[in-house]
Amino acid sequence: MKSDVFKLTIPSKPDYISVARLTSSCISSKLGLSIDEIEDIKVCLSEACTNALERTDEINITFEVTKDQLIITVDDVLLPENDDEKMEEIHFGILIMKSLMDEVNFSEKGVEMIKYLEDGLHEKEKEL
Amino acid sequence: MALDIKINFDEDNNYWLVKPIGEVDIYTSPELKDKISQAVGDKKADIVIDGKELEYLDSTGLGTLIGILKMIKDNNHKIYIRNLRANIRKLFDITELDKVFVIEE
Numbered sequence: 001m002k003s004d005v006f007k008l009t010i011p012s013k014p015d016y017i018s019v020a021r022l023t024s025s026c027i028s029s030k031l032g033l034s035i036d037e038i039e040d041i042k043v044c045l046s047e048a049c050t051n052a053l054e055r056t057d058e059i060n061i062t063f064e065v066t067k068d069q070l071i072i073t074v075d076d077v078l079l080p081e082n083d084d085e086k087m088e089e090i091h092f093g094i095l096i097m098k099s100l101m102d103e104v105n106f107s108e109k110g111v112e113m114i115k116y117l118e119d120g121l122h123e124k125e126k127e128l
Numbered sequence: 129m130a131l132d133i134k135i136n137f138d139e140d141n142n143y144w145l146v147k148p149i150g151e152v153d154i155y156t157s158p159e160l161k162d163k164i165s166q167a168v169g170d171k172k173a174d175i176v177i178d179g180k181e182l183e184y185l186d187s188t189g190l191g192t193l194i195g196i197l198k199m200i201k202d203n204n205h206k207i208y209i210r211n212l213r214a215n216i217r218k219l220f221d222i223t224e225l226d227k228v229f230v231i232e233e
Contacts, residue, residue: 014155046154050153
């Protein structure tokens with residue numbers, strides 16, 4: 001099955017992160033994820049966007065839906081290099097992403113966060 | 129509406145009661161910080177955060193709460209947090225901040 005891809009680019013401004021959050025909520029809901037899972041995805045996407053915010057003029061987000069996964073990638077998200085106290089929030093953000101998503105992979109490009117899909121998607125597919 | 133903040137001093141129990149209504153994220157957390165800072169600047173006391181109408185919070189909100197705790201902890205004051213939604217409560221467990229703030233079940 002070919003995957004379905006959504007792409008979203010938002011200006012790097014704090015007030016637009018809520019737009020990305022709402023979009024993630026909408027897509028997750030469409031996939032039949034539970035309210036709890038949707039809330040988790042919203043927080044993780046926001047954490048990734050907050051991390052990227054000061055590093056870029058625009059934040060590129062991709063949502064890829066495969067048969068059994070929702071893969072969200074956000075460019076320009078980095079692991080902090082030191083234990084500077086100012087980095088506390090960034091550390092919390094990464095801890096939250098790693099705890100709430102099924103897989104979190106960092107690369108030079110950014111972060112890839114994966115949520116495994118269960119029966120919800122399959123039922124949606126049957127409808128289609 | 130992204131965030132509305134109600135702050136009142138409870139004279140009977142001697143604490144600041146803070147009710148954030150809506151979402152605390154990177155956009156709205158500075159406002160939360162300013163309002164609570166102003167309150168504890170006027171009067172140092174314990175702070176009770178009522179999370180009943182708090183719909184969303186992330187690391188920026190957690191960082192804000194830590195910043196506020198630093199302002200009052202020298203006077204042995206604490207931050208109490210109550211009525212949190214399960215999905216927000218979970219963030220305090222993940223970051224182990226449930227040991228830093230007093231989370232009331």
